[in-house]
Amino acid sequence: MLKFALAGNPNSGKTTLFNTLTGSTTHVGNWPGVTVDKREGVYKKCAKPVSIVDLPGIYSLSPYTPEEVISRNFILNEKPNCVINIVDATNLERNLYLTTQLMEIDVPVVVALNMMDQVKKNDEKINSQKLEEKLGIPVIEISALKSKGIDLLMKRAYQASKSDRKGSTIFKSSSLGHLINDVKIALTETSKVSNVLFHAIKLIEMDPLEVADHGDLVKIIDKFKTTFSDSTFGSDFEAFVADSRYKYISKNFSPVLTRPASHKIENLTKSDKVDRVLTHRIWGIPIFLVILFAIFHLTFSEDFLYLGAMGVLSEDFITLEGSFYEGMFGEGSIFSPGVILFNFLDISMTGLSDLVASAMEGAVADWAAGFIVDGILGGLFAVLSFLPQILVLFLFFSILEDSGYMARIAFILDRIFRKFGLSGRAFMPMIMGFGCSIPAMINTRTLADDNERSATIRVIPFFSCGAKLPILTAIAGGIVMVFKIGSAEIITYSMYLLGIATAIVSVLFLRNTTLKGEVPPFIMELPSYHSPQFKSLMLHLWDKAKHFVKKAFTIILASTIVIWVISHFSWGWEFLPNELIDQSILAGIGQLLRPLFTPLGFGSQLNSWGWVFVVAAVTGLIAKENVIATFGTLAACITAGFAPNEALEGIDSVVEMIAATGITVPALISFIAFNMTTIPCFAAVATAKAELKDQKRFNATLMFWLLSSYIVGTIVYVIGTWWWSLFIIIAITVLAVLTIIFLNKKEYTFKKKKAQYGAF
Amino acid sequence: MLKNLEQFNLGEKGTIKTVDGEGKIRRRLFDMGVTPGAEVILRKKAPLGDPLEVTIRGYELTLRKTEAAYVIMEVENA
Numbered sequence: 001m002l003k004f005a006l007a008g009n010p011n012s013g014k015t016t017l018f019n020t021l022t023g024s025t026t027h028v029g030n031w032p033g034v035t036v037d038k039r040e041g042v043y044k045k046c047a048k049p050v051s052i053v054d055l056p057g058i059y060s061l062s063p064y065t066p067e068e069v070i071s072r073n074f075i076l077n078e079k080p081n082c083v084i085n086i087v088d089a090t091n092l093e094r095n096l097y098l099t100t101q102l103m104e105i106d107v108p109v110v111v112a113l114n115m116m117d118q119v120k121k122n123d124e125k126i127n128s129q130k131l132e133e134k135l136g137i138p139v140i141e142i143s144a145l146k147s148k149g150i151d152l153l154m155k156r157a158y159q160a161s162k163s164d165r166k167g168s169t170i171f172k173s174s175s176l177g178h179l180i181n182d183v184k185i186a187l188t189e190t191s192k193v194s195n196v197l198f199h200a201i202k203l204i205e206m207d208p209l210e211v212a213d214h215g216d217l218v219k220i221i222d223k224f225k226t227t228f229s230d231s232t233f234g235s236d237f238e239a240f241v242a243d244s245r246y247k248y249i250s251k252n253f254s255p256v257l258t259r260p261a262s263h264k265i266e267n268l269t270k271s272d273k274v275d276r277v278l279t280h281r282i283w284g285i286p287i288f289l290v291i292l293f294a295i296f297h298l299t300f301s302e303d304f305l306y307l308g309a310m311g312v313l314s315e316d317f318i319t320l321e322g323s324f325y326e327g328m329f330g331e332g333s334i335f336s337p338g339v340i341l342f343n344f345l346d347i348s349m350t351g352l353s354d355l356v357a358s359a360m361e362g363a364v365a366d367w368a369a370g371f372i373v374d375g376i377l378g379g380l381f382a383v384l385s386f387l388p389q390i391l392v393l394f395l396f397f398s399i400l401e402d403s404g405y406m407a408r409i410a411f412i413l414d415r416i417f418r419k420f421g422l423s424g425r426a427f428m429p430m431i432m433g434f435g436c437s438i439p440a441m442i443n444t445r446t447l448a449d450d451n452e453r454s455a456t457i458r459v460i461p462f463f464s465c466g467a468k469l470p471i472l473t474a475i476a477g478g479i480v481m482v483f484k485i486g487s488a489e490i491i492t493y494s495m496y497l498l499g500i501a502t503a504i505v506s507v508l509f510l511r512n513t514t515l516k517g518e519v520p521p522f523i524m525e526l527p528s529y530h531s532p533q534f535k536s537l538m539l540h541l542w543d544k545a546k547h548f549v550k551k552a553f554t555i556i557l558a559s560t561i562v563i564w565v566i567s568h569f570s571w572g573w574e575f576l577p578n579e580l581i582d583q584s585i586l587a588g589i590g591q592l593l594r595p596l597f598t599p600l601g602f603g604s605q606l607n608s609w610g611w612v613f614v615v616a617a618v619t620g621l622i623a624k625e626n627v628i629a630t631f632g633t634l635a636a637c638i639t640a641g642f643a644p645n646e647a648l649e650g651i652d653s654v655v656e657m658i659a660a661t662g663i664t665v666p667a668l669i670s671f672i673a674f675n676m677t678t679i680p681c682f683a684a685v686a687t688a689k690a691e692l693k694d695q696k697r698f699n700a701t702l703m704f705w706l707l708s709s710y711i712v713g714t715i716v717y718v719i720g721t722w723w724w725s726l727f728i729i730i731a732i733t734v735l736a737v738l739t740i741i742f743l744n745k746k747e748y749t750f751k752k753k754k755a756q757y758g759a760f
Numbered sequence: 761m762l763k764n765l766e767q768f769n770l771g772e773k774g775t776i777k778t779v780d781g782e783g784k785i786r787r788r789l790f791d792m793g794v795t796p797g798a799e800v801i802l803r804k805k806a807p808l809g810d811p812l813e814v815t816i817r818g819y820e821l822t823l824r825k826t827e828a829a830y831v832i833m834e835v836e837n838a
Binding site: 060062093097266271272279280282285414415424523525 | 771773779784785786787788789790791792793795796797798799801803804805806807808809810811813815817818819820821822823824826827
């Protein structure tokens with residue numbers, strides 16, 4: 001099959017084009033570096049089916065970041081039949097810089113001039129025919145977003161792929177032309193590499209990868225250097241080559257673009273105007289925090305805009321007592337959209353499970369009815385009812401990402417991040433962690449420094465992912481209902497903040513102890529703002545929902561069945577009715593592990609039902625949704641044992657069970673904190689292992705997660721129970737920090753001295 | 761007059777004269793279009809004074825002061 005590669009700058013629309021071509025629904029964002037690995041799909045509308053490979057976005061073919069190396073090696077080694085170079089037409093000069101490098105490879109190249117709709121909107125004109133003449137390769141205007149020009153692009157690419165193309169360079173008639181020829185000849189003589197032109201130029205640039213391969217040829221270049229001197233660069237060829245490319249582009253290619261007469265560099269673009277507010281010197285950070293809070297408010301609040309608390313609404317405002325919708329829209333308040341959707345699903349599923357229960361009553365054996373209603377439906381519905389809130393939260397995050405605001409957050413927060421030894425770029429994988437740790441960990445590939453990467457991978461799970469959201473919401477709701485204090489929304493928001501705080505403290509700790517390193521540079525493009533695309537938002541949500549439901553009906557369903565079985569059989573494999581669950585295998589395991597969790601508040605100090613917390617936390621190691629699914633299954637059975645006549649369902653029974661364990665508020669919060677900061681789900685652990693590569697580092701990472709969750713849980717419980725212990729903990733922390741600073745200083749002065757002596 | 765990009769005031773404009781530094785950072789600056797002759801305007805400073813946002817070659821680039829210090833600018837005397 002023919003193979004076409006998509007190459008271009010980050011955020012130039014490669015993935016959008018890829019999705020349009022292959023009908024895939026891969027995630028797209030307005031942030032440079034969303035794609036970090038290559039992906040394949042098939043385009044079927046050409047004469048023959050064509051395999052399309054989406055390469056990570058790159059600015060250059062220099063070998064400094066993993067993405068650049070992936071793209072470069074793919075084009076050189078896998079020899080695609082054609083490279084489609086996507087050029088963001090609104091940013092011509094910088095995008096063509098990569099084009100001039102791609103053209104040096106012996107492969108057919110076609111330029112797809114993307115975002116032409118935006119160019120027209122800006123009252124600019126691009127003469128693509130002239131550009132085609134100047135470049136000597138086909139140039140096709142397209143709009144990947146609006147699916148315009150795609151067929152023509154593929155037709156031209158298909159034609160181009162039929163004949164071979166020899167690399168061409170803009171340096172042909174420059175002062176380096178002779179040297180390039182000499183190195184080319186030497187390369188052909190000494191080795192059998194293909195793409196001699198590309199390798200020759202990279203070698204002249206002293207590209208580390210080339211020098212390693214063809215070190216013997218460096219002397220030709222060194223000899224040439226003695227005779228060559230440029231007025232500004234001397235014999236620094238790397239600088240000279242990069243600069244010449246840009247000079248050539250400005251002189252030859254840029255004139256194809258005509259801007260309106262009013263255009264000046266000082267003019268504020270629309271993005272600049274938005275940025276005047278969003279990245280304001282004083283208001284930038286407060287606005288960010290308010291936006292974050294507003295998102296949580298819209299998703300979790302049971303008192304929308306605090307109208308209830310302000311006393312504007314009557315006490316039974318839209319409670320709709322007695323109707324099917326009772327308590328769905330509000331209770332003396334208006335619920336936020338997230339909560340309304342949650343209630344809707346919760347009420348429907350409770351109804352459904354009632355229906356099943358009454359249909360089975362008398363028709364099947366009691367244990368079978370119990371297995372289906374409590375075991376399967378109890379666990380499954382407890383998890384599924386959180387889907388709407390997860391989707392609402394992701395809708396907001398996708399809007400932030402699509403609009404280009406995420407990149408600004410990195411800009412705003414870089415200074416703070418740097419204090420902890422990370423660059424603002426590390427912010428993206430962390431924010432992605434709110435969705436799912438797995439893509440977040442893969443995205444750390446955009447970080448060039450290994451130690452920074454490892455530290456980021458370790459703290460990603462602390463950014464509470466979608467699967468952990470049910471734990472947060474259910475327990476926070478439980479606290480409010482059982483103890484009549486606080487508001488679920490504030491608890492949820494503060495737990496997210498606690499996760500972030502833990503991440504910050506951990507990074508600071510790691511970057512000063514085992515994962516030291518210089519703060520990597522932060523040189524990043526800020527993409528223009530654009531309004532999020534409805535289609536891409538919906539695709540993203542659809543993907544998320546599909547993934548969640550699939551998981552619910554596979555791993556989680558299987559887990560709930562296992563949990564039900566081992567909670568209804570004794571060690572002697574005798575069936576136990578609901579009332580005797582505390583003699584089951586599951587309870588036995590829970591009781592055994594329980595003392596371990598005593599410092600965290602959900603261990604030995606609870607009454608005979610206390611083992612449910614331990615069991616739930618352990619099942620969470622498979623998938624975090626399991627924590628609440630386990631609660632759902634167990635609660636349905638346990639509360640049925642308490643009051644067989646009074647059927648409690650869904651979240652209500654979980655709340656009832658929590659109350660029955662005699663647990664305290666600090667212990668419940670510590671339970672959330674433990675689950676948020678402990679070893680993530682099985683799939684995330686496997687990803688961490690693959691991304692870290694080093695086995696030792698992976699083991700250390702597992703230890704780190706266990707320790708961090710144990711420490712955070714204990715601190716939360718101890719401070720919550722005995723407030724004065726706060727001072728002791730602060731004292732210990734200060735001591736630890738001072739020790740680290742002292743040790744680092746000693747090492748630093750030692751190194752400095754060594755450097756001094758070394759100089760003699 | 762020669763001046764460091766790091767020392768620019770908001771809204772100040774100039775042309776890049778040379779780019780110092782070495783290795784990775786320098787190469788990265790080149791690849792992003794920070795090369796001699798390019799026109800640069802300092803658009804914005806982040807809330808804590810660092811990093812900087814500049815407009816260069818028709819797009820917005822953000823870089824830290826430490827990196828901006830490598831960029832030597834030619835500015836017209838006011």
